[in-house]
Amino acid sequence: MQSRLLLVEDDPEIARVIRDMFLREGYEVTWATNGLEGWEDFRAASYDLVLVDLMLPEMDGLTLCKNIRWKSDVPMIIISARKEDEDKVQGLHLGADDYIAKPFSLVELKARVESHLRRWNRYQGTPLYESKTEFTDGLTIYWEQQKIKLAEKEVNLTTKEFDLLQVLAQNPGRIFSKSELYEHVWNNVDAEGLHTVTVHIKALREKLNDPTKKPLFVQTVWGKGYQFIGEPL
Incomplete structure (x- = not known):
């Protein structure tokens, strides 16, 4: 091959x-x-x-x-x-x-x-990520199918919302700035896109039932960006 x-x-x-x-x-x-x-x-x-x-x-x-x-x-x-x-x-x-x-x-x-x-x-026979990962608080991410379930119920994410969740969840604990997320997900380096990231993160949190003050999955690190804090099972 x-x-x-x-x-x-x-x-x-x-x-x-x-x-x-x-x-x-x-x-x-x-x-x-x-x-x-x-x-x-x-x-x-x-x-x-x-x-x-x-x-x-x-x-x-x-x-x-x-x-x-x-x-x-x-x-x-x-x-x-x-x-x-x-x-x-x-x-x-x-x-x-x-x-x-x-x-x-x-x-x-x-x-x-x-x-x-x-x-x-x-x-190469050992994939970097399994086909799915389960986290505490009921979140399951299906990487290949690009879908998630919350408490066994499928949650409809847009492509950009899933891409944001994917880069955060596959790099747990790492703090991503808005500009880094915009470059990675939107393939663009335009500074005007930072508001776009904020809007999509907000929508993602709402779909994950993830409160801002006591987050389960996506945490805001003030002045720096966002990080994934979900605990895998």
């Missing part, structure tokens, strides 16, 4: 060289030219490995790595001309598995990709 790679690179010359090399090796390659396009491609299909440049328009590579890691354990390799240790450390801290600096050898890049794919294929 062919491995599927997502390449996010805004330099067309570099991207074509990398893409053509992996195509010759029998890989399937999707090429995105900016961070937002890469995020949309990642959400739309399944990939075995992601190659990400740091200096990207629309959404930078570090933000893209962060968004991908909140959703998946897929291997990620940063490819960048920025060689500062701070950039490398930040990228690895945000979930990247490897970092290769430009200019690089195609032979070395291919070897690193193959190494990470071997490990990914070895552990």
